[in-house]
Amino acid sequence: MDKETAEHHFETSKFKEVVMQSKDIIYYCLVKPKPQVLFVNAALEQYFGPGSVKQCYEQPEYFYRRLHPDFRDIIQKKWSGDFDYDKPIIQCWLDENGRERWFEELATPVYENGELIAMHGILRNIDEWIQLQKDLEYRISHDALTGAFSRNFFERMMKRYDDEVDVPMAIILCDLDELKTVNDHFGHREGDRLIKEAAKILMNFQSEKVLVSRIGGDEFAILVIEMELSEVKKLVEKMDEAINGYNNRDWPMKMSYGYAFSRSSKGNMERLFEEADRNMYDNKFGKKG
Incomplete structure (x- = not known):
């Protein structure tokens, strides 16, 4: 060789x-x-x-x-x-x-x-x-405290259904009542626990058509996609029933709701949010007489 x-x-x-x-x-x-x-x-x-x-x-x-x-x-x-x-x-x-x-x-x-x-x-x-990409996307799309969808996710969905996809849409806004009182009496850790428990109850109703996001301290926004108004009303009633049925030895869980509905999401998402927000505060302050 x-x-x-x-x-x-x-x-x-x-x-x-x-x-x-x-x-x-x-x-x-x-x-x-x-x-x-x-x-x-x-x-x-x-x-x-x-x-x-x-x-x-x-x-x-x-x-x-x-x-x-x-x-x-x-x-x-x-x-x-x-x-x-x-x-x-x-x-x-x-x-x-x-x-x-x-x-x-x-x-x-x-x-x-x-x-x-x-x-x-x-x-x-x-x-x-x-997996790193999925973990990053999860952290961006989900709230760290509750595991619900994040405000970032909610805003992206708002833009998508406002600009690109036209379907019947409802927005439900929920806000825990008297959370400040809970924080003052029992501390912020107990307040956070109440927020997590509220999120868990709301997320029991989550599906492909019902997307639950935490958008503020004790405020949740729920997108209800392609449902009739009557179905949205029943959904809110069931959520309220579940919240009122929460067994808390220290403090009863109370929540205010507001919702708005449109048969067309495109170009209407901001209006729906504002209407739901007004209705939620009317509900909250109505309880105070």
Whole structure:
């Protein structure tokens, strides 16, 4: 074996070792004449379980059923050639336990006579980065004290339904009564506990159509989406019944409500908020005679 051949053999062996030991998924696939996996390293089994490499070779179409449905369109574009390969591809797959596994892929197309015939690429796992993003989004969208949606979330939804989406909409504003008295007599910790208990009761009514946000110290705003006015009235009555039924040994929980309804949300959200706010204060001060 001459020096040049020996060096080539050494470099090829070292490269193969690096590829096989990589934590990133590295692959090479044919696109034409028919889809076929020619190589995938063992890192695949770290994320998709024992036997997944063999399955990928033998039944690539079956393996691709693990791709999250939301990402099928973009991956099909990748394999069709209708894609900007300079950009990384964020995608989600489901492992053998149905858990989401997130990857960032850099794919390189292989052409012959101007026709896409193969693809090779690297997929790097980004589960931790995605979780950090979700945690950050949760902190932005949720109130730290109560776990209800935050004021930031409420304002974003207000803008969305005011500018983009037109549906029947109601806004319910709720405000705890006599919280200052509770704080003065029992301390702010007890006041915070009362706020958390109130939020828990209101959030029992939360659904895709009922979104509960804490927008101030003891004030909650509830978006009620695509319900009739009669349903909104019943919802407020049930909330009030649940609040009044709260068993507190030190201080009874009391809450004032105001709501406003429109068959069209677009362009009306600020008006609805102001009307609900007026109605809430009319309710609060009406109790004081």
